[in-house]
Amino acid sequence: MIRYLETFYRHRLLTVTPLILAVGITVGIALAQPRMYESSARIWFYGAALTGTAPGQPYTSAAEQQSGVLRELLNSRTFCTKVGHRGPLAGYLASGSTIPSNVVAALGARLGLARFTGPSGSVDERVYDVLSQKIEVTTIGPQVVAIRFAAPDPGVAQGTLQALVAQFSDEILGNLHGQAQAAVDFFNQQVKTQAAEVSADNDKVAAYVKAHPKAGASDADLVSLQHTAELASQQYDQSLLELDQAKSDLAAETSAAGAGFRAIDAPNLPDRPTGFLGLVLRALAAGILAGLFISGFTVLALTAADSSLRRPEEVRGALGLRTVGSIPRVRQRWG
């Protein structure tokens, strides 16, 4: 241990330089990052809209279900493209601007490297890349989901998040509307069938009374026909009620409230960049760690490569010569 310490103190500049360089480079990279503005929204889900409880899971909260749905949608190109064109993101990317996906890409863009600055693929492809990588969806309670998106332009961050919420609502409403319309169509058919049956049964009762004018309440056939007609009428009334309910559901699910959620915190317009201090601190820590590793390796290598004599008692063993003395280290340049 002493030998390593002596090596360090003997080559202080050489061993400390990697540490200084590493810290300087990492912090420099952090400082070169574009400022990012993060917009966020919180959505409250008050009813399961698209999915039920997953098989094998005893309980899944509405927030967990819907955040899972949202993540799945964000992995689809169609949904991402719709969000991009609905909000300002597609136009922003089409203008040649970039939203770097990581630190290296950001540095490359800042340095003007063509690989990171020029358009890569179609706008839709870039919209998909950005949204699938940069949208953060987190469940923060049984019914509340937080959504975050950061972009170099605060308007793009807010507008994209607004478009995302609106598109997500449309997707859910579209799904529910289809189900409700199918129910209305079904009950419409039921009502028509029931109406025909009621009419036919009533005709049979009328025809029997006409053929048997003296038939009374004691006529078993007439009683049977009247009972059948009454049952058909009751079923018809029931079908009418169910058709009314289906139409009511359809009307409700065409409104925004039918999506089963609402934004309790709408996407905000960020007024200051976020995460910059944290990025610099992380870069500082990474630089210190990397520098310590390199400096430590340098000390080890220098110690291993050091074949010099350090103490008078080492001379005879190493050289077989007599030592007549030793001079302490003094702060003076010698010839």
Place this chain on the structure above:
Amino acid sequence: MGVKPEPELRIVERPWRASLAVHPQVVEACSLASLQIRGPSVKRLGVTSAIRGEGRSAVALAMAVVQQRDFANHPLLLEMDFDRPSLSRRLHTEASPGLAELIRGDVTIEEAVQPLSEGIAVITAGAANGAAARLVVDVTGSSLLEQLSERFDVVIADLPPLLGCSFGTLAAELFDPVVLVVRAGITPIAQIREAIASLSRPPVVLLNGTQSRLPRWIRSLTHT
């Protein structure tokens, strides 16, 4: 050339104290070392090293101070590192005439010697004019060193390094004993061995800069 000043007058002109040009701790270390290399009876002492920058000139100067101070000898400090002479700068003396001019016969011994205020005399390397190796060969074949030994109690040579200098070994062979200055923690053992192997007689070693570079508080921790 003009009229040259008398040696006594030059002492007054350059009252530079040799002991001021070398650190007291170096002088003390060399005082102890001198006792192990014949003390006051040494006649021709050479100070060399394997490579440059190991402290040859300072040790040679300190040895001269020790000979004068401890043994009341009248030493001559002879600079033979023609490639990179440094004594004139260190002692504030004239760079020439020196040993080169003396060997060529341009000046006499009296003209080449520059006395210092403490009874120490110095002959600087002078201007070798690119013929340093030839000058050393000429010294080998001449009686110059014998003449100097007759005039001074001890001749202490500031020799060139043994490695990287074509005449280092040849110059070292003219002196006995030879002190090999080794910079502790710096000079690789392989180079020290190579330098020693070039000599016909084994030198004695003076280790330079042995004090640990660790801060005092760390050293105190390691001692407890």
